Amino acid sequence: MSDRDYWHGIADTLAFPTHAIIDGQKVAARSGNTFASINPATGKVLAEVAACGAEDVDLAVSAARRAFDVGTWRDMPPVARKKILLRLAELLRAELPQLAALESLDMGKLVRDAYRNDLANAIDILQWHAEEADKVYDEVAPLPPGNLGLIRRVPLGVVGAVVPWNFPFNMAIWKCAPALAAGNSVVLKPAEQSPFTALRLGELALEAGIPAGVLNVVPGFGETAGQALGRHMDVDCLAFTGSTAVGKLFLKYSGESNMKQVWLECGGKSPVLVFPDCKDLGAAADQVASGIFYNQGQVCSAASRLYVHTSIRDRFIDLLVERAGHYRPGDPLDPASGLGAMVDANHASNVMRFVEQGRKSADLVTGGNAVTVAGAGSFIEPTIFAGVRPDAVIARNEIFGPVLSVMTFDDEAEGVRLANDSIYGLAASIFTDDLARAHRVSEQIAAGVVAVNVVDPVNPAIPFGGFKQSGTGRDLSRHAIEKYTSLRSTWIRYRH
Numbered sequence: 001m002s003d004r005d006y007w008h009g010i011a012d013t014l015a016f017p018t019h020a021i022i023d024g025q026k027v028a029a030r031s032g033n034t035f036a037s038i039n040p041a042t043g044k045v046l047a048e049v050a051a052c053g054a055e056d057v058d059l060a061v062s063a064a065r066r067a068f069d070v071g072t073w074r075d076m077p078p079v080a081r082k083k084i085l086l087r088l089a090e091l092l093r094a095e096l097p098q099l100a101a102l103e104s105l106d107m108g109k110l111v112r113d114a115y116r117n118d119l120a121n122a123i124d125i126l127q128w129h130a131e132e133a134d135k136v137y138d139e140v141a142p143l144p145p146g147n148l149g150l151i152r153r154v155p156l157g158v159v160g161a162v163v164p165w166n167f168p169f170n171m172a173i174w175k176c177a178p179a180l181a182a183g184n185s186v187v188l189k190p191a192e193q194s195p196f197t198a199l200r201l202g203e204l205a206l207e208a209g210i211p212a213g214v215l216n217v218v219p220g221f222g223e224t225a226g227q228a229l230g231r232h233m234d235v236d237c238l239a240f241t242g243s244t245a246v247g248k249l250f251l252k253y254s255g256e257s258n259m260k261q262v263w264l265e266c267g268g269k270s271p272v273l274v275f276p277d278c279k280d281l282g283a284a285a286d287q288v289a290s291g292i293f294y295n296q297g298q299v300c301s302a303a304s305r306l307y308v309h310t311s312i313r314d315r316f317i318d319l320l321v322e323r324a325g326h327y328r329p330g331d332p333l334d335p336a337s338g339l340g341a342m343v344d345a346n347h348a349s350n351v352m353r354f355v356e357q358g359r360k361s362a363d364l365v366t367g368g369n370a371v372t373v374a375g376a377g378s379f380i381e382p383t384i385f386a387g388v389r390p391d392a393v394i395a396r397n398e399i400f401g402p403v404l405s406v407m408t409f410d411d412e413a414e415g416v417r418l419a420n421d422s423i424y425g426l427a428a429s430i431f432t433d434d435l436a437r438a439h440r441v442s443e444q445i446a447a448g449v450v451a452v453n454v455v456d457p458v459n460p461a462i463p464f465g466g467f468k469q470s471g472t473g474r475d476l477s478r479h480a481i482e483k484y485t486s487l488r489s490t491w492i493r494y495r496h
Helices: 003-012 054-070 078-094 094-109 109-132 168-181 196-208 220-231 246-257 279-299 310-324 345-361 413-422 434-443 478-481
Strands: 018-020 025-027 034-038 044-049 139-140 147-155 158-164 186-190 215-217 236-241 261-265 270-276 303-308 363-366 369-372 376-380 385-386 404-408 427-431 448-450 485-493
Touching: 003 094, 003 279, 003 485, 018 054, 018 196, 025 109, 025 158, 044 186, 044 196, 054 158, 054 186, 054 215, 054 220, 054 236, 078 109, 078 196, 094 109, 109 478, 147 196, 158 220, 168 186, 168 196, 168 236, 168 478, 186 196, 186 220, 196 215, 220 413, 236 246, 236 434, 270 279, 270 345, 279 310, 279 404, 279 427, 303 310, 303 413, 310 363, 310 385, 310 404, 345 376, 345 385, 345 404, 363 427, 376 485, 427 434, 434 448
Parallel strands: 158 186, 158 236, 186 215, 236 261, 270 303, 270 427, 303 404, 385 404, 427 448
Antiparallel strands: 018 025, 018 215, 034 044, 139 147, 147 485, 363 385, 369 376
């Protein structure tokens, strides 16, 4: 059996989860409304999913609040919470092929990437945060004799998590794992374009032993379910990954409701600087190509702005064009394919509008076309523009597709200035073999994650998040749990 036949065989046996998870039950939306989940590689409807609205969100938040107040999960010994979350990781890992196929069908992701990288890494991250549950230490303040000052880190209560369509399972884990490890209850809203793996996460959480009401999953549209969660008066914290425009709406919703904490991981236009002292330009080109073409460029930290030193410009562009040839669109369920489908036809059209603007203002080096695979689907070729002006639309806006803008710089100071010339500050990469330059430039780049000789590395021990309009707060690492806890100070004076 070929690898392609193996994955198609798994896809043919899948049962698509379609119901919300509220208070431990799989339920339809109260309105009875559904929305179609469509395979973007074929255009075919996979299933009709519950379209939750404000009433469903209210039920989920109420269930989460009851669960938190009763304290079954909140007051559970941390080591017991850890064991249940580790059990959940085991259940997820046992279904890894099925989850990878679900994600591939749902949003067009290459099943190879979903299986080997995205979902496997997310389960590792769940395990990392599970182990953190019994390692959150409190503090004792240095007060005068006769006084005891306790500083405790306590769960916030009800956490709303709104996650995007590009990494549906990953982002659900990035939000839910530390929030649950800290003892909170969670209401998770997956994107309407890709709800399946989040819904399966909710089902398996119950099987693992997470009490009813502690993890609720409400599929639905952003303007209904998402807004209801953002405006809800009984949500203590809202964590969001998505566009900067929608992130600003959640800040507005917070101010208009109960001033809930809002943690945002938003858009990006990540720069890459390639210096002439980089000895292995081939390895650098490998990283840059992966950084813009992985997941069809639908990555908030995609390396979409390339600044290459003038002296090596032509040679480096040739290397990139060669590598772009390995990223040709194909069947997402075929591990031999280089690129999957865009998440839907509407998004593909938006990306192509940027490509058309690029044709008018820059030099199209390769790609630039929307294509089909086997006569169907929403696919876009890997696309590279050279001669891009720093003020061009394709150099300023987040395209969220496999489109790279190549620009040049003449010296280090100019490179840093150009890299920082953006409203975003999520990630950046530097390629150099000069250690002093690596330190010097990385200190000057206005980004939350700066990588040297690699693009977009992710590890649960390293915080991920941005500066400027790329958001606030951090996912991953021990710092993530800080978003879902608050400090409680207790001052005790002894009676003598």
